[in-house]
Amino acid sequence: MTTLDPALREEILAAVPSLRAFAISLSGNIDRADDLVQETLLRALANIHSFQPGTNMPAWLFTILRNLFRSEYRKRRREVEDADGSYADTLKQHPEQTGHVEFKEFTAALSKLPEDQREALILIGASGFSYEEAAEICGCAVGTIKSRVNRARTRLAGLLHIESANDFGPDRTTRAVLSGDDVA
Amino acid sequence: MESRPNTLKKGKGQAALGRDIQAKIGQQLRSYYDTLLEPTPDRFADLLSKLDKQGKEGAE
Numbered sequence: 755m756t757t758l759d760p761a762l763r764e765e766i767l768a769a770v771p772s773l774r775a776f777a778i779s780l781s782g783n784i785d786r787a788d789d790l791v792q793e794t795l796l797r798a799l800a801n802i803h804s805f806q807p808g809t810n811m812p813a814w815l816f817t818i819l820r821n822l823f824r825s826e827y828r829k830r831r832r833e834v835e836d837a838d839g840s841y842a843d844t845l846k847q848h849p850e851q852t853g854h855v856e857f858k859e860f861t862a863a864l865s866k867l868p869e870d871q872r873e874a875l876i877l878i879g880a881s882g883f884s885y886e887e888a889a890e891i892c893g894c895a896v897g898t899i900k901s902r903v904n905r906a907r908t909r910l911a912g913l914l915h916i917e918s919a920n921d922f923g924p925d926r927t928t929r930a931v932l933s934g935d936d937v938a
Numbered sequence: 939m940e941s942r943p944n945t946l947k948k949g950k951g952q953a954a955l956g957r958d959i960q961a962k963i964g965q966q967l968r969s970y971y972d973t974l975l976e977p978t979p980d981r982f983a984d985l986l987s988k989l990d991k992q993g994k995e996g997a998e
Contacts, residue, residue: 758990770982775974788979795982799989860970879964880971907955907963916962 758802765811766798772881773815779876780823782865790826794819813883817891820873827869863913867906874902875910 770791777787777794797818798805805814864872870892877888878899885903889896910916955963 758986763986763990766986767978767983770978771975774976774979775971778974779971788981791982792985795985796989799986856966857970857973860966864970875967876971879967904955907960910963911955911959914963914966916959 758799759807762802762805762807762811766795766815769812769815770795772812773819776816776876776881777819777823779864779880780820780869780873782861790819790823793822797822810887812881813887813891816877816881816883820891859914863910866913867909871902871906871909874899875906878903 773794774787774791777790778784781787781790794815798815805811867875873892874888877883877891878885883891885896885899888899892899
């Protein structure tokens with residue numbers, strides 16, 4: 755093992771807040787997320803020679819963490835059937851965050867997404883990665899990421915009852931009928 | 939950090955949701971994520987320092 759280049763150290767530390775938020779989003783559990791981040795940093799330092807300086811440090815760290823989570827998740831799934839229940843622990847563990855109704859609802863909706871869709875949506879919509887970077891992190895095709903993100907958005911829109919402001923759907927018609935606008 | 943190519947074009951599958959719905963979800967998603975973002979806990983900086991020190995000693 756060689757000493758860690760201070761510039762690389764800075765790059766790693768700069769990525770930690772987002773890496774941790776990603777870990778919480780994946781696992782739904784703050785303690786597990788912190789363990790995941792710690793394990794990711796251990797692996798990253800042990801393999802720092804395989805990181806090419808100048809390339810994408812956040813993507814490299816996210817890949818490590820995602821793979822760790824996946825192997826752990828597969829193990830846990832064999833033991834624990836209630837994946838939703840463990841995800842919901844986020845709320846129990848962070849009472850100060852449950853004051854926000856929107857946060858609560860969003861977390862609940864997010865927990866209902868399949869794992870693949872949730873991670874794709876977070877990487878693209880929140881962590882700020884490009885579709886190409888997300889595809890690399892998840893080890894799949896760019897088109898796969900795109901379709902997962904689309905399905906995740908559609909599902910979330912349904913779960914959160916988000917409707918288009920320009921929607922000429924039944925609501926508008928119903929209102930018109932109820933208010934008697936077009937009725938003699 | 940290198941700049942990210944912003945070459946993404948609206949794909950075929952993207953027509954399912956209106957732009958305003960996508961914007962609302964995007965905004966909620968970012969605010970959810972922002973809630974989770976915290977400055978790097980000291981334990982991680984300490985961990986890196988510790989590992990680095992071990993590495994140095996190991997190299998000598």
